[in-house]
Amino acid sequence: MKTRTLILSVIAASLISTTALANNDKNSLSLSTQPVPLATAVSPEFYDFSNNFPAPNVEALQNNIPATDEEWNEFVKPRDKVASQRALSLAKSLNVSIEQDSIAGVNVYWVTPEVIAPELKDKLYVAVQGGAYMLNSGFASTSEATMIAATMQIPVIAIDYSKAPQFPAPAARNDIIDVWNELIKIRPADSMVMGGTSAGGSLSLAVTQKLNEQLIATPAALYVGTPGVDMTMTGDSRFINEGLDHILGSWRGMSSAMIDAYVGDLELSDPVVSPINGSFEKFPPVYLITGTRDLLLSDTVRLHRELRRTGVTADLNVYEGQSHADYAIALGTPESQEHYQALSEFFYHYLVNE
Template identity: 40%
Template sequence: MLRIVRLATVVLALTMTPAAFAQAPDFSALESSQNAANSAAGPRSLPAKVVPVPQDIDAAAQALVAAPYRLPAWNANPASADEWRALVKKLADASLPGLAKARAMLGVTMEPTVIGGVKGFVFTPKTMPDAHRNQLIINVHGGGYVYGPGESGTAEAMLMAAYGGYKVIEFDYRMPPDAPYPAAMDDAMAVWKAALSMQDPSRMAIVGTSTGGGMTLAMILRAKQEGLALPAAIAPGTPWADLTETGDSYKTNEWLDNVLVSYSGYLSHAATLYANGHDMKDPQLSPIYGDFHGFPPTILTTGTRDLFLSNTVRTHRKLREAGVVADLQVFEGFSHAQYLFDPSAPETKEAFEEIAAFFDRYLAK
């Protein structure tokens, strides 16, 4: 019942007029009822409430924050492998025209490639700083281990090339329902081993958002385990660092995040599909449970409404506790990974320029 009430109030927040806000419950009445409801130690009881769109962010960002839930992406639960494939293809095909338009606007070129036996794409910016000419960025796309195959998973690589001024390689790792864990990680490590033959690791970084962020962390854990060289820096954006529903923001931002919305939606189904019976707290599935000592300098990105805000904060604190240089950037009002959604939003440009500035401090020239 609580979830239904919260869903209704969040939807209402996007449609209420200023006059309607004025009719909100009297604070003194709320004060009394909330004091009574929270008079003992334990879980917090919250009133139904409307959360307005922040007014102190750019208009493009406001449009992202105010957007309705993305159906059927957030709550998909296909009944069969064929239905999963059909949904993934439908969403992927729908993304392609926008990506082509964005590449043209940003002046980024995309060429197909194969690296380590894995298909991928090479992105080259219109202009590249001299300091970046001998550097290489490896990108791990997101999508909850099920979304974003082929070209549809290339938004982050495109933006990193455009706003960071780097050559970026994005790869198309295998995904469920056809290839559950460890296929994606096996592909990621094959790519990393091939990249080590292409460029000195001191001149390379790994970037990934959401699933890509979780895989970036898992790649470092596995590279350490296998005795492989590590990149000079990494940028795991809002990483899915824990496949279990652990972390405060899984509840505090549930129904407020307009991208992921709730762990009980497709996330829970995708996690089960990907794990394929393995322990979800295995560090290769949920890297937050791994040993972060010896990790390269790391920059993390999230938003105040992100369902994975706690995933990101927990990762940041664990890195700091392990003595790793770790920066954290948080965008006002943003839900999960929304810094990837609109290439024209100032926050998008800012996010990738921050990452590039961080890399400039740690990648060899």
């Protein structure tokens, strides 16, 4: 046995030595130049969605970046207009009603499905829409809230938090906390769950960290979809999935510029904007989702490990071939339906069965 172990060790050392000679500088390794075909280990519906979705133009994402608040406004307004129209159309198609309101001076929307499950009539999902901390104001802040309301048959409140560049961090986080503090005056914290996709997921983490810091009751569970938990250029997928992620395309250029506008005068590593650097002690259970082509795959994986190391219940879901938040865009595909059903069951467990 000792002889066999010695032989295996020698072989392993030889292989490692050969690899080291081939890659002297581990910080300048290059990705393969082989073409990457569309993922085929997916449903036919998702394959068709991916095949018809435009490929990202990474070079274009490095150019024509807004430099002033006025230029950012010109960038945001037409996109929000289209997104709001889509949100209202989605609500109509799913028989979901939307009513505008204001809580603690923050614009919110009550999103109510046609049918509410009897067990959930006194429960609430607090929705935090994504959009790179800059997009999806107004009715556009209700898109994913509508999908979850209809799938889970639960009342929802969507928070239209303050956006960059006019309102950099921590304005968005503080708006959500202000609304939360009003909600817990009239209903138990454990009767509510919170979350969202992308910036919505990241903000839900930052909010929960601040609530714990202030010894304020937190939601019963969190939904954190493909979050950007580190605002620095960190994580394998930021490099490996550049050009593969057909939603974000690249972290360099437009995405990082939008992040800079959100971060404002804070450091990129500040836990307020990079919650991976904050504490996850006393966190509620967390549902996580990402995809193999997601630029933020590493963010989601790193978050999952930090949660697990802290002893937090964390359910990680990774889908083959999906770019950033494809599950929320490729509606009607089996993958999207599977995700929202699984999320509903996750929330249901902590709202009803606990």
